[in-house]
Amino acid sequence: MKLATLRTGPRSTMAAVQLEAGTYLPLPAADAGALLAVPDWRAKAEEAVRTAVSTAVVRVPDTELAPVVPRPGKVICCGLNYGDHIQEMGRELPEYPTLFAKFADTLAGPADRITVAGSDSVDWEAELAVVVGATLTRADEDQAEAAIAGYTMANDVSMRDWQRRTLQWFQGKAFDASTPLGPVLATADEFDGTGVEVRGYVNGELVQRGHTRTLVFGPARLLSYISQFTTLRPGDVVLTGTPGGVGMGMVPPRFLADGDVLVTEIDGIGRLENQVRIQPVGGMREPAPAFSGTTTAEPAARS
């Protein structure tokens, strides 16, 4: 099953099952993340699909898709996780996952325009994301595997200049409305998180390509690890890292230009397509265009 979150108004959303591309059956939950917290959500969703009347089905353009989990309690990201890329750079495989956090405000919809103000080195990071379906505390890998609701995609668009200002990456990774998430959540029964290719394109050019069989820390291991220090709950999102081919790794380094189109693709989930607008770096004290942190359903963020 593929779950989605539809925008129903400037500040409202609704969960849905994707019946086919562009066609959805709304479900009585605020978003896909909230749906996962409902006991027996799976059986209820299947029943709804089975018994739906045709007038309940809606056709929705991608621009009306919210981030698939718009209000996660936690968004945790893993860096340095593609083993083949690490080794081709001559480095050793890490012993522990490198982890950092984002906020719900960081997320953007699968077809939203991403507007960045104040950075001159905006880079791309196509990623598989895993969504938690059950509460996990100090879980082993089997418990974590069983708790995976499903998978989606993200692009951890990164402001490298901010990221490198200090040793802690967070400030370059947490710009509002910069990380598209979606377009759908493919449930774990139909999607193998360790068996897919992750692809990233800039203006149609394939720049990133990695296979999740090469992840040093797979989805279940990541959830298990994280659950040792913090509780994971339904709707929490973990980004699993990005393959080689990011802009800062190129020689010379390459970054997104104003108007570039970023595409992220994984077969079995779909595609993110985000135009990136880059506003000139004005400095903190110069009058700057209003950069409002968008909620999940702000019309202004949509292309």
Place this chain on the structure above:
Amino acid sequence: MKLATLRTGPRSTMAAVQLEAGTYLPLPAADAGALLAVPDWRAKAEEAVRTAVSTAVVRVPDTELAPVVPRPGKVICCGLNYGDHIQEMGRELPEYPTLFAKFADTLAGPADRITVAGSDSVDWEAELAVVVGATLTRADEDQAEAAIAGYTMANDVSMRDWQRRTLQWFQGKAFDASTPLGPVLATADEFDGTGVEVRGYVNGELVQRGHTRTLVFGPARLLSYISQFTTLRPGDVVLTGTPGGVGMGMVPPRFLADGDVLVTEIDGIGRLENQVRIQPVGGMREPAPAFSGTTTAEPAARS
């Protein structure tokens, strides 16, 4: 005015004004953070105090205090921010603030027992925290200053072994229910965030002592800086760094032992007092005591 959040049940809280130590007037808001989002909260709180009947006033022990903002949208921490300590270590003052994030689950009440499982190097970090009172996006320092609701305290209890497993500190800084926050929020009109001494004690011994006049990035500057990349909202919390005297800086390094009592103190706010329980490091696959991420009002966390 001093605002607090009282625990009213296992999962419920209520905002209050502290009339004097241990004595509170409840206010009709879920917690102090939610109160800050109410237009005119200040006038309403003052009116409530002025007109309160004696039967509305409650006496509440510190153990019934929740983290003063139990459900902040964002908790952002600044490291490496006490200029005198940086210089005494022979380093240069930083050009940019080092920032990392915590979750709401990371917070604990002002008198809660802090239980740590899975770390063998638990350290202390007494801090001044600033609480946001108005929405800030790309704000200058004056706007940020005007948006400060008030100040509180935190102890950024850090699991140094986890913190140093990788270059990103986050996993050592985000253990559930490990960062006490409170006991009250002293509003900005009565409290000068750049004019106070921050003190930390372990088992009654003064180990940390710093003055916020030596902050490299003061509260308003920090809020302004952060608001360049993410929107800050009422109830968001920013920890402003810790002075010298942390355990890992001692020779030899010193860490908390099971049963140690950690006290954090700032005149004009009050004191945090937390007993720390350290459970043996069992490893991920060994049967471990249930380490449940506590909500703000879990009775089990209270000493």
